[in-house]
Amino acid sequence: DLIAKIERSIAAFSRLDVKVLKRALMANPDWRIGQLGDLATLSKESFLGKNLTIESRVVGMDDMVPFATWQESFSPAGSIGGSLNRFKEGDILYGKLRPNLRKVAISTFNGFCSSEVLVIRPRPGVSVEFLHAILSSDSFLDSVLKFAKGTKMPRINPSDLLKIEVGIPEAPIQYLLSLKLAKLNVLEVAAQRMIL
Numbered sequence: 341d342l343i344a345k346i347e348r349s350i351a352a353f354s355r356l357d358v359k360v361l362k363r364a365l366m367a368n369p370d371w372r373i374g375q376l377g378d379l380a381t382l383s384k385e386s387f388l389g390k391n392l393t394i395e396s397r398v399v400g401m402d403d404m405v406p407f408a409t410w411q412e413s414f415s416p417a418g419s420i421g422g423s424l425n426r427f428k429e430g431d432i433l434y435g436k437l438r439p440n441l442r443k444v445a446i447s448t449f450n451g452f453c454s455s456e457v458l459v460i461r462p463r464p465g466v467s468v469e470f471l472h473a474i475l476s477s478d479s480f481l482d483s484v485l486k487f488a489k490g491t492k493m494p495r496i497n498p499s500d501l502l503k504i505e506v507g508i509p510e511a512p513i514q515y516l517l518s519l520k521l522a523k524l525n526v527l528e529v530a531a532q533r534m535i536l
Contacts, residue, residue, distance in 0.1 A: 365512045371509045377502035379466045379474070383459040385426040387452060392417040397451035398424065404435050404443035404457070409472065409525045411445035417452075423453040427457050428467055432460040434475060444476045458498055465511060468520030469525060474506050477519045 392398070396417035401471065402412045413434050427433060428450050435443030437456040446468055453459065462471045474480055483504045488494035 343373060343377075343432060353529050366534050368507060368509065371513075373505050374508045375502060376504050376506055377476070378463075378508060379471055379487035379506065380432075380460045380462055382498050382502065383425070383427065383461045387424050387426060389421045390450075391453060392424070394418075397449055397452055398448075399427075399433060399453040399457060401435050401437055401443065401454065401456050404433065404445060405531075406442050407476070408443075408445045409528060411447045411449075414449070414451055415533065420454050423455055425455065425457070426452055427459040428461075429496075430462075432462075432468065432472055434458040434460050434501075436498065436501070437482065438493060439488060439496050440494075442481065444472065444474060456495075458501065467514055469518045470514050471522040473517075473521050480504065480506065 357385060381461050389398070393490060394417055397414040398417055398420050399414050400420045403415055404411065405413070425449050429447055431447050433443075433445050433447055433453060435456065443457075460471070462468050462474065484496050484501065485494070487500040487504070490495050508514075
């Protein structure tokens with residue numbers, strides 16, 4: 341039965357270490373070294389929570405799931421007060437508080453986020469899948485933790501984040517990597533939903 345074969349394939353995939361596959365794709369000593377700021381910008385469009393409409397979607401640290409690829413959950417307007425930052429579908433949301441929790445996800449909707457969540461936007465020509473793979477990698481986290489301040493609740497300064505060194509492949513290689521990473525992301529989500 342075809343359906344059973346597909347389900348077995350997805351179940352087998354769920355046992356693979358996706359992190360290892362992504363790491364293998366991203367590891368290349370021949371890439372030029374640059375800074376994260378060469379690949380992305382920090383978007384800062386501030387709004388007061390009290391000025392949002394009732395339909396607005398708001399993302400706080402509690403709405404972000406560690407190791408998730410896609411940001412799908414949110415809270416209603418009014419649930420988070422103070423100053424909020426606007427993000428767009430396709431931006432990357434990065435939890436700057438306790439970065440070791442690895443709350444890094446590609447937004448699947450437009451919305452607003454708390455001040456503890458950074459909005460990272462790929463520069464023109466930079467693949468969001470490639471950028472997400474960098475931001476969620478072990479080596480990037482190691483660099484972030486060197487910059488993080490505080491012991492109980494460490495946080496990364498946004499300007500320090502943009503200074504972190506990263507490997508940058510040529511545009512054609514980055515494009516091929518983005519296609520492979522996009523496929524891995526889709527398979528990963530499918531495998532997780534099979535487990536649940």
